[in-house]
Amino acid sequence: MYKFDVSKVPIYLEYMKLNKFRTFFTKELTFLYPKKEIDAFFFRIIEDQLQLTTTDLFTQEDYELSTDMHTKFSFFIDRLKKEEPIQYILGSTEFYGYTFEVNPNVLIPRPETEELVTWIKESLPVDSTASILDIGTGSGCIPVTLKKEIPSAEVFALDISDKAIETATINAKKNNADVSFLQHDILSEKELENTFDIIVSNPPYVRNLEKKEIKANVLNNEPHLALFVSDDNPLIFYKRIADIAKKNLNSNGFLFFEINQYLGNETKEMLIQKGFTSVLVKQDLFGNDRMIKANL
16 A cells, blocks of 8 residues: 655645646656646546636635645656556546546556447347457456446456456446456366357557557556566467457357457458457547457
8 A cells, every 4th residue: 555755745835726736737847748748637636526617717816735644645646657557546437427446456547448349339229138258358348338328238247367357356346237256267268158249358468569659657556467468479369369269159149359459460460360340440539559359
């Protein structure tokens, strides 16, 4: 558990108004982050902690923080200086309009994954009773969102990490989503019992050689188990999940992946070689090969 040294908080901060504290907040972090990102941190913190909007900040210039809140905000500054993700500091993030608890046991959901969820939604009617399996669920953002968006679907999810399953279960309950979770190592020989209409996965896909492209706040805080694969076998999880899909997908079922932007062609060819059809690679909003869909 991270501990903050209260003695480091300047006494004068106890009497600063929120707009002046913002100046202090910006000054303390300028050496590490661009101003736009610092502003985003600050606005997110006051919304989360004080239920104040950006507009409130400008219309309530005399708003005064309590001593406890001064201490907490200074605690946040200290953690941001250590490049901890703001999502972990606050303990939650937004995904597809829903709130998800996040912690160092799970990856922080990304906008690209929201695009993957949308693609799956577009492949099914809103009243679909399809059975869906998410492999490597992490925070549970994919299955929980799919259950919320397609209420009649039967949704399952699995992960190797018991801590991830614990977090995902909490998120399902908080969002009132009926999702069945299972702890399972997909690289093991143990087979899955059920069959599904859709299997989706956002597995580890960042090669070790790509670590230099990863920001420090991700590299030093998010779980490497969910991020990285070896350079010599980067598609290890995709190959295994494809094999599972061949056994556990129903006729005319679909397999969806989030993929490494540099390995779109390789992933597509692997699926074709394994007998999948209508294999389609889709780009994200940034123009990167980011998703793939295949039919069985």
